Amino acid sequence: MNKTQMAPSVEIVIENAPYAVVGIDAEGRVVEWNKQAEVVFGWPRNEIIGKRISETIMPARFREEYHHRMQEFLNKRTSTYLNRPMELVALHHDGSEFPIDLTVVSVPVNNTFLFYVFIRDIRNEKQAEALLRSSEVRLKSILANLPVAVTVHNGKNFLYVNDETVRILGYSTAQEIIGKEVLSIVHPSDRDAVIQRMKTAQKTGQPRPLREEKFLRKDGGVVIAEIYSVCIEFDGVPCILAFGRDITHKKNAEQEKEAMMRKEQEAYTENVRMLAQTRDAVDLRDEFISVAAHELRTPLTSIGLQIQILRRQLDKQKPSQTESEKLLNTITPTINQFDIQVERLTKLVNDLMDVWRIQAGQLVVHREMCDLVDLVRSAISRYCPGQQCRLIKAMPDKILGFWDSTRLEQVIANLLSNAEKYGEGKPIEVTVLGEDATASVQIRDQGVGIAAEDRRRIFDRYQRGASFRSFGGIGLGLYISKQIVDAHGGKISVKSQLGFGSTFSVELPIGR
Amino acid sequence: MKTVLIIEDDTPIREALSQALELEGYSVYSASNGKEGLEILRLLPAPCLILLDLMMPIMNGWEFADAVQQDNILMTIPIVVVTAYAETAKSVKSKEVIKKPVNLDRLMDCVKRYCG
Numbered sequence: 196m197n198k199t200q201m202a203p204s205v206e207i208v209i210e211n212a213p214y215a216v217v218g219i220d221a222e223g224r225v226v227e228w229n230k231q232a233e234v235v236f237g238w239p240r241n242e243i244i245g246k247r248i249s250e251t252i253m254p255a256r257f258r259e260e261y262h263h264r265m266q267e268f269l270n271k272r273t274s275t276y277l278n279r280p281m282e283l284v285a286l287h288h289d290g291s292e293f294p295i296d297l298t299v300v301s302v303p304v305n306n307t308f309l310f311y312v313f314i315r316d317i318r319n320e321k322q323a324e325a326l327l328r329s330s331e332v333r334l335k336s337i338l339a340n341l342p343v344a345v346t347v348h349n350g351k352n353f354l355y356v357n358d359e360t361v362r363i364l365g366y367s368t369a370q371e372i373i374g375k376e377v378l379s380i381v382h383p384s385d386r387d388a389v390i391q392r393m394k395t396a397q398k399t400g401q402p403r404p405l406r407e408e409k410f411l412r413k414d415g416g417v418v419i420a421e422i423y424s425v426c427i428e429f430d431g432v433p434c435i436l437a438f439g440r441d442i443t444h445k446k447n448a449e450q451e452k453e454a455m456m457r458k459e460q461e462a463y464t465e466n467v468r469m470l471a472q473t474r475d476a477v478d479l480r481d482e483f484i485s486v487a488a489h490e491l492r493t494p495l496t497s498i499g500l501q502i503q504i505l506r507r508q509l510d511k512q513k514p515s516q517t518e519s520e521k522l523l524n525t526i527t528p529t530i531n532q533f534d535i536q537v538e539r540l541t542k543l544v545n546d547l548m549d550v551w552r553i554q555a556g557q558l559v560v561h562r563e564m565c566d567l568v569d570l571v572r573s574a575i576s577r578y579c580p581g582q583q584c585r586l587i588k589a590m591p592d593k594i595l596g597f598w599d600s601t602r603l604e605q606v607i608a609n610l611l612s613n614a615e616k617y618g619e620g621k622p623i624e625v626t627v628l629g630e631d632a633t634a635s636v637q638i639r640d641q642g643v644g645i646a647a648e649d650r651r652r653i654f655d656r657y658q659r660g661a662s663f664r665s666f667g668g669i670g671l672g673l674y675i676s677k678q679i680v681d682a683h684g685g686k687i688s689v690k691s692q693l694g695f696g697s698t699f700s701v702e703l704p705i706g707r
Numbered sequence: 708m709k710t711v712l713i714i715e716d717d718t719p720i721r722e723a724l725s726q727a728l729e730l731e732g733y734s735v736y737s738a739s740n741g742k743e744g745l746e747i748l749r750l751l752p753a754p755c756l757i758l759l760d761l762m763m764p765i766m767n768g769w770e771f772a773d774a775v776q777q778d779n780i781l782m783t784i785p786i787v788v789v790t791a792y793a794e795t796a797k798s799v800k801s802k803e804v805i806k807k808p809v810n811l812d813r814l815m816d817c818v819k820r821y822c823g
Contacts, residue, residue: 489762492791493717496808500723503811504730541808561797601793 215314221269221307223247223261235295235316237288254286268301269308277301282317294321344420344439347429348377350393354429363420363441365412382409382417396435400426407442419446477555488548495541502533546671553678560599560682567594567603567634567703568627574607575625584611584623594629596705602679603703606687607636609672610699614640617697634703641696650689676701709822710734712754714744714771715789716763720807724758724789727811733822741766745774753784755822758814759801761790772799785821789814 209216209227215235218227224247228240236243236252243251249258268274277299285295296315301308338345344360346353356372364380366372372380381389385408392406410418424437509527512519552558568589575584614623618640626637645653654677673687680687684704691697711728715721716739725735736754738744740763761768768788775781788796791807803817 489791492807493720496791497717497719497723499808500720500727500811504723504727507727507811508730537808559794561794 212313215312215316217248217252217312217314219248219310219312221265221309223249223265225251226309227311232314235314236285252285252287254284254292257283274301285314293318296320342440344437344441346437346439347427347434348437349429349432349434350377350397352376354434360439363412363418363439364410365414365416371413380410382411385409393435396424396426397433407446418443484551485548488544488551491544492541495537495544498533499537499541502530502537506530506534546675549675549678550671553675558678558682560602560679562597562599564595565598565600565603567596567598567629567636568592570600570603571607571625571627571636574604574611578608579611579615579623582622583615583618583620584625586625586627588626588628590628594627594634594705596634596703598683598703599679603683606676606679606701607638609676610636610638610701613672613699614638614642614697618642621696629705632705634705636701637698639696639698644693644695645689645691645697646693650691653689654687708734710736710752710754711818711822712744712747712757713737714739714741714757714763714768715760716740717760720760720809724809724814727814728818731815731818733818740764741768741771741774744771748775748781748784753780755785756818757784757786758818759786759788759799761788761792761796761799769799772801776800787817787821 210229212229212231215232216227216229217225217232220226224245225243228238228243233239238251249261253261264274264276268277280296280298283295283297284292286292294317296317298313300311300313302311338357339359341357341359344363345355345357346360347355353373353375356369358369361367361369361372364372378386378389389408395401405421405423407419408422410420412418419442420439421442422437422439424435427434427436429436509523509530512523549558568586571589572586575586611623611625619642621641623641624637624639626635626639628635628637654673677687680701680703686702687700688702689697689699709732711733713721713724713728713735715724715737718739721737721739725737728735736747736751738747742765744757744759745766759768759771766774768790772786775784775786786799786801788799788801788804789807789809790796790804793804793806796804802821805814805817
């Protein structure tokens with residue numbers, strides 16, 4: 196059978212081909228132009244036949260190279276530009292340019308050539324390509340800027356890692372990681388767990404639940420990340436797509452916070468312990484002081500008693516016998532001195548005990564109904580011998596109040612003793628008044644007086660309002676007196692003038 | 708004969724008090740703690756006054772006072788507490804409290820008041 200009869204005619208094939216077929220001669224003139232060429236280029240056949248393609252469908256800028264190539268072929272009878280698809284830009288009849296895909300085939304005819312160019316308008320493809328590329332660019336940009344590590348691996352090696360992954364793991368490029376074994380960047384302590392979970396995920400196809408895992412950086416450092424992964428198909432292969440969030444800082448902060456809280460707890464416990472220790476020490480001190488004071492009182496009591504017994508015996512002696520009289524005269528002053536010194540020691544011990552009690556907050560006031568006038572009178576007779584102190588006024592002559600009589604007696608005694616000490620022997624006047632809800636006692640001496648700047652200090656501990664060399668003493672009396680008066684809700688004060696004497700006033704609320 | 712019972716654990720003080728009272732013409736029983744004091748009260752005729760120290764071993768002053776309160780006869784004997792701890796003495800049922808170191812004049816006044 197004739198070959199040409201079997202196949203459809205070449206013309207029919209060319210004419211109906213789904214792409215443009217353009218035939219040109221060695222001079223570049225169009226000799227063939229199929230239906231599709233008309234559509235693609237917008238040139239009707241009868242108009243373009245015989246015209247040069249370089250002057251019709253080729254943008255001007257390509258002409259030179261085209262001629263160059265053509266010459267090259269005609270000289271060499273071969274060219275690298277034949278028989279392979281090329282992407283070029285063509286010119287439409289309406290003047291617009293569009294992208295084409297073309298293949299050139301040469302056909303020897305007689306002793307020249309014809310060229311058949313198979314052309315496709317790839318405008319749409321190009322557009323799709325551009326869209327895809329721009330979408331790819333967008334996606335790439337998202338992946339690059341995502342503060343989340345995105346990786347794809349096939350269960351063994353990494354296939355893809357984004358910029359964040361690279362950054363988190365301390366590498367410089369993705370290439371350093373791609374191809375590496377996944378387990379090589381997992382911290383040894385988590386490797387088994389990771390293997391297990393990958394197996395389960397691949398079996399069930401379910402995404403792995405959110406999980407914290409430890410990974411190794413390039414420099415050997417450790418990062419802790421929250422990992423979420425799903426199974427996907429990547430290039431047709433079942434793979435795992437994993438998202439990771441670096442929580443190392445958060446974890447470190449948590450650990451630091453825990454450590455700090457532990458430290459605070461320890462400091463607090465330590466403080467509590469130290470406080471308890473301090474309290475114990477204070478209790479011990481107070482107990483010691485009170486025991487010491489008691490211990491001091493025992494020998495003092497003993498000595499005191501002995502001296503007083505001696506005294507009483509001496510007092511009973513009849514001074515008529517000259518020998519005894521001489522003996523009495525010798526012994527009596529000595530005994531008197533003993534007596535005085537024991538009294539001083541006793542007072543000192545008592546005052547110290549009171550000061551420590553005040554310190555320990557143990558100064559307690561035991562109130563009872565008592566008569567202030569009576570109290571003052573007996574204090575005067577007991578602590579101010581002779582005629583030096585006089586109760587010059589008591590108005591009314593019985594003032595009942597709810598006070599600690601022992602302690603008030605202590606205050607009055609202290610004031611009287613001070614008045615005597617600094618009174619320069621001059622008369623001391625005592626006044627007791629009761630008005631409405633307040634009772635007051637005033638003790639006035641006409642002695643050295645107290646300087647203005649000292650008047651405030653004298654009620655403080657260890658303060659004295661007179662020169663140490665002249666008057667001695669350690670100044671606890673007024674401090675204790677003030678504490679006692681304060682404990683009663685009262686007030687103690689002084690008015691004085693240097694050289695003229697002082698008046699001490701004690702005011703006490705009467706009621707309960 | 709007027710008798711005073713002294714209950715005091717410190718020997719020098721106990722002996723000095725005894726001596727002082729005897730010199731004044733009183734007769735003296737003495738005990739070094741509350742238990743001894745109770746024994747004396749059981750065996751001998753009642754004194755006109757008990758001088759009671761508080762801080763003592765075996766049976767202290769508070770315990771002695773409580774025990775005395777249990778007995779209808781003993782509870783009628785006046786007690787004067789002689790102690791350094793004047794504040795704590797308030798819980799004891801006593802006629803008076805004399806603070807240590809003791810002022811002998813005051814003590815003698817007190818004894819005279821209850822014993823004559």
